[in-house]
Amino acid sequence: MAAIEITGLTKTYTVGFWRKRPKCALKPLTLTVEDGEIFGYLGPNGAGKTTTLKLLMGLIFPSGGGARILGKPMDDPSIKAQIGFLPEQPYFYDYLTAAELLTYYAQLSGVSARERRTRVDDVLHRVGLTDSRRTQLRKLSKGMLQRVGIAQAILHDPKVVFLDEPMSGLDPIGRREVRDLIATLKEEGKTVFFSTHILSDAEALCDRVAVLNKGELRVIGSVGELTSRAQGRVEVIYQGIRAAALDRLVIESHSTGETTRIIVAQDSLDAAIEAIRRANAKLLSVNPVRSTLEDYFVEKIADPVEAVP
């Protein structure tokens, strides 16, 4: 069973005071997230990522389409006990301590009185805030508040966790810890749907990603698929005199002393190696150029035509 099934989900706002006009924040979105998957939802600012998450959480109402979470319609209140949500740049009741806040959320999530204390202690330990359990939230740093946000999202042991920009505001160590935590959630069998514009995080964590731009889904697939689909070039490093026959094959070239690094198309690799041998140059290495998700992302965002069929 798919954990999340989104079918034609659309959101249009009306903007303007006197001359009201529609503004489409999310064009009909259809995608499926499988059970136990870490799914990255990527896009630049204003792409429609937060709108999608707000729609799924029932904070705003769709103009069309719908979604099913764990097989139930997204507006079914019973589903809320099985999902966790971290909003973007979360803000909490700053007059409460971390433990008080989490206890309150545990109460609202229907965690039994017997289990509450254990769950709160456990989740504070997981996000590294055990020492701050009695500190009022107004005294915590931005990074610590983000950890509290993650703690409240996983507190009630949800099956599906939605995280909106979970690495936002964290230092490199904090980011690493959150990445490890998300990986642990997957090991526990949970489905994680997280939005981000930090592509290295998505690349390191996600089974699949979707790229969104201007409210429209541009592409969906595994990170490997997307990055291998993107290029198909090979890096060749050799030492010696440059062969004239290489000139027509080289896409990119850089020389340092006698060592030359060239980039050629996969199709031209045999011809390039042959040219190097004929010039009596010494072949040092041949490696496929692995394009990053960032390369692919930039390419997709810049491309105004192609969209997911």
Added chain:
Amino acid sequence: MSARVGYIAWNTFREAVRDRVLYNLIFFALLMVGASLLFGQISIGISKIVLVNLGLTAISLFGVIIAIFIGIVLVSKEIEKKTLYTILSRPVRRWEFIVGKFGGLTWTLVVNTTCMALGFFAALLALTHSFVRADVYLLIAIYFIVLQFVVVTAIALLFSSFSSPVLSAVFALALFVIGTFSEDLRGFAAMSQGGTRVLATAVAYIVPNFGSLNVISQVAHEMPISSQLVLYNTAYSLLYAAAAIAGAVLIFERRNLK
């Protein structure tokens, strides 16, 4: 009524209790009660009347200020600061949130009024050295003040569910002032004719009748309050508050939390 309503109400109460502004208001209310004791002592022969009038008016006025200024931000602050996002993404229905918020603020006002009333009775005891049988009516006047808070809180919450805090404050205060003079509005309607009469009558019945909840002058003069009025005011206030809360829920259920 679900347990979640109780949890939300308790958290609302906790928020108000930890807010320093609230203590300032209570302090000023008690100061007013203390000042009325002073005024009472210099008003020969009518010291108790002055104390009761000023003391209960101070309790009423500061309670209304608390009800309006906390009530108008109850919902808007949660939306603005996005704290609502982590509430409504849990198994919490929107009506539970509104009713819980209302319950929490009402409980806050009951506790505040109890504190201020204790201060008032202490001042009264200091002035008169003993209580008389007619002082029971003071408790009824305070009960009516609490009913007034219930209605004002519900109105503030209603405006807060769709309007900005500033506009909500203006609307709620305006309705409070008009409601206080609703008896005069009815008198004006009775004297008017044609369209003005219809309009004035309609407005007089729509705005809350705070006039009938104000028995401060009567109890200051040790005049009795009928049990019929107690029943009428209780039913009226609870129904009015329920209607306002129902309106707030209806609006909030359809609201996009941008």
